[in-house]
Structures are given as C-alpha cells and as structure tokens.
Amino acid sequence: MGSVRFACACGQFSFLDSTDNRSYVAHFIPDQDWDRYWTAIDDAVETSGPTAAEKAAASMALRRYRARLLWQCPVCGSLYVEDESGQPRRFVPEAATVPRRLLQREP
Ligand SMILES: [Zn+2]
Incomplete structure (x- = not known):
C-alpha cells in the first residue's frame, strides 16, 4: 500500500504514489x-x-x-496530466462511454 498523492475531484478515488505497477498510472515523454x-x-x-x-x-x-505522469480515475474517468511543476491537471471525459482504464496494460 502506498501513500496518497492526491484524491480525484469526484471524491471516490485516491491516487497512490509509492507503489509500482499501478493500473491507473502511465509515464509519458514529451515529443x-x-x-x-x-x-x-x-x-x-x-x-x-x-x-x-x-x-x-x-x-x-x-x-x-x-518522465512526467498521467493518472486516470477508474471511477469517473478523469485524466490527470502532471504539469512541469508536478501538479496534476484534470481533464474530464466528454461522455460516460469513455473507457475508465485507458492506462491499464493488462486486466
Ligand atoms: Zn474520479
């Protein structure tokens, strides 16, 4: 179990930052x-x-x-993109049909 980095604005999920292989996190490299x-x-x-x-x-x-991080809330589907200062910036799906596990490699 890791420590909580931040909670999703939906209030139903907390993102952990000290565990590995989290299904809701990705690392990205700017082009x-x-x-x-x-x-x-x-x-x-x-x-x-x-x-x-x-x-x-x-x-x-x-x-x-x-690499900076991406997080996706598996409950509401909000995608958070880490900005240059380390702050997660929230993007909300346009529809309820947007997959909630876009960053997950394996079920
Ligand atoms: Zn959420």
Whole structure:
C-alpha cells in the first residue's frame, strides 16, 4: 500500500504514489524529448565505454530522466496530466462511454 498523492475531484478515488505497477498510472515523454531520450539509449548501448563502470554510468544517466505522469480515475474517468511543476491537471471525459482504464496494460 502506498501513500496518497492526491484524491480525484469526484471524491471516490485516491491516487497512490509509492507503489509500482499501478493500473491507473502511465509515464509519458514529451515529443520534444523523444529523440534525445532515444539518442541517450543508443549512446548507452552503442557508445558507452567497455567497462562495467562505464556501462553503469550510461545506464544511470538514463535513469535520471524523469518522465512526467498521467493518472486516470477508474471511477469517473478523469485524466490527470502532471504539469512541469508536478501538479496534476484534470481533464474530464466528454461522455460516460469513455473507457475508465485507458492506462491499464493488462486486466
Ligand atoms: Zn474520479
């Protein structure tokens, strides 16, 4: 069980922030970072030095990249997008037929 990061405005769901594999959370990379991110992966795989320490340093550089988060309330379907300051910004579905588990990988 994780700690509560914030509660949905509908009042029926709380988003946790200290657990892994949450079905209502996704990490996103802005398109303006996309090429740079993949270049860093290529560099880590193809051009980091031959030693284990150099490979570890290249890997850690990738891990320092902080993707922003998306959350979707499984009750009301509101989608929250984390802004640059870390605040979740709410977007409300236009219809009740919008799926409530858009971020879920597996049932
Ligand atoms: Zn909600």
